[in-house]
Amino acid sequence: MKENRKELEQKVTEIYRRDTNAMVLVFAQWCINHDLEPISVYEEAYPEQAIPAELQSMLALTVPKEEAGDIALETLMNVLLAFDNERLAAVVQQKAEAIKKS
Numbered sequence: 080m081k082e083n084r085k086e087l088e089q090k091v092t093e094i095y096r097r098d099t100n101a102m103v104l105v106f107a108q109w110c111i112n113h114d115l116e117p118i119s120v121y122e123e124a125y126p127e128q129a130i131p132a133e134l135q136s137m138l139a140l141t142v143p144k145e146e147a148g149d150i151a152l153e154t155l156m157n158v159l160l161a162f163d164n165e166r167l168a169a170v171v172q173q174k175a176e177a178i179k180k181s
Contacts, residue, residue, distance in 0.1 A: 098162075099133055099162065100133055100136075100137055101158075102158045102159065102161070102162050102164075103131070103133045103134050103137040104137040104140055104141070105150060105154070105155055105158050106121075106134075106155060106158070106159065106167070106171075107134065107137050107138055107140075107141050108141050108142070108147055108150060109150045109152075109155045109171070111141050111142075111143070111144055111147065112144045112147050112149070112150060113144075113174070113175075113178055114144070115174060117134060117138060117141075118130055118134065118135075118138075120167075120170055120171065120174060121134060121167065123170050124164075124166040124167040124169070124170040125166060125167070152171075152172075152175050155171060156168050156171065156172070159171065
């Protein structure tokens with residue numbers, strides 16, 4: 080019984096880690112696609128926090144904006160909010176509005 084519980088906990092942890100990495104990659108690629116530095120945007124939202132290792136590792140998986148597909152702002156916002164990143168979503172929204180105006 081304990082073995083099954085441990086297996087289940089490991090699977091849940093792995094799924095959460097994978098989904099978190101996917102969210103971070105979507106965020107980072109959206110930033111790249113809009114000529115924004117993902118770490119700077121993150122620091123603006125969370126100035127008191129260290130840069131998460133996931134963000135640093137997912138940056139290596141981004142591609143130049145010319146090679147990337149479009150990521151809709153709505154998609155990014157939904158992903159960020161699903162992971163309770165309200166502050167980051169607010170900063171992204173401000174950046175998106177500034178991009179529209181320019």
